[in-house]
Amino acid sequence: MQILIKIVVNAVAIWVAAQLLDGVQLAESGSTSDKVVTVLVVGAIFGLVNAVIKPIVQIFSFPFYILTLGLFALVVNALMLELVAWLADRFDLAFSIDDFFWSAILAAIIVSLVSMALNLVLSDD
Template identity: 35%
Template sequence: MSGFLLRWLFNAIAIYLTTRIIQGLQIPDFTTALIAALVLGIVNAFIRPIVLLLTLPINLLTLGLFTLIVNTLMLYLVAAVVRSFVITSFWSALIGAVLIAIISTLLSHIFAR
């Protein structure tokens, strides 16, 4: 259970920091980042695997680069659920999705047991 809570916290920190770095992503406060991280975790656990399976042929053709588009769409889905999480452009969402993944992974590796 503590692993889930740490990943949730790391994702929230990653979302919050990313919205401070990328101008096209806006979130009002850290509490909203916590909510967005929870929704992102649910989306990544249940919806993303189905979308990746359905897009497998195009993912193979693009050597996995289409996964970036899938991650961007998942971020848009989170923004649709969490109304105070605003995405102003596709490119902001794409860069934001990559940055969230990088920050979250770095935090996980730094604080891994």
């Protein structure tokens, strides 16, 4: 059940980022059920990338975290979103990010804030 909640939280966070930013596109055509499935699959890919690849990147970029007092986390989160967009393209999912600096960084901030808020509301208790 916890995994499903995490997937839904990731999906909602990515959907909010896509709604707020012009540089992030997510399932604009098709039926509502197709859009929901696309958002959930992208959320699952994002969760998988965050669980497997992000810790490895964090270990290798630890000096940058220290030098920037943690602000490098935004760059790592943006890189994870770019990786998800690349993987989504490989799976023919309608998720893309236009450019790294503005779209991906702002999307990473929005996804982090929405995920944090939803995780506070949906506590593990």
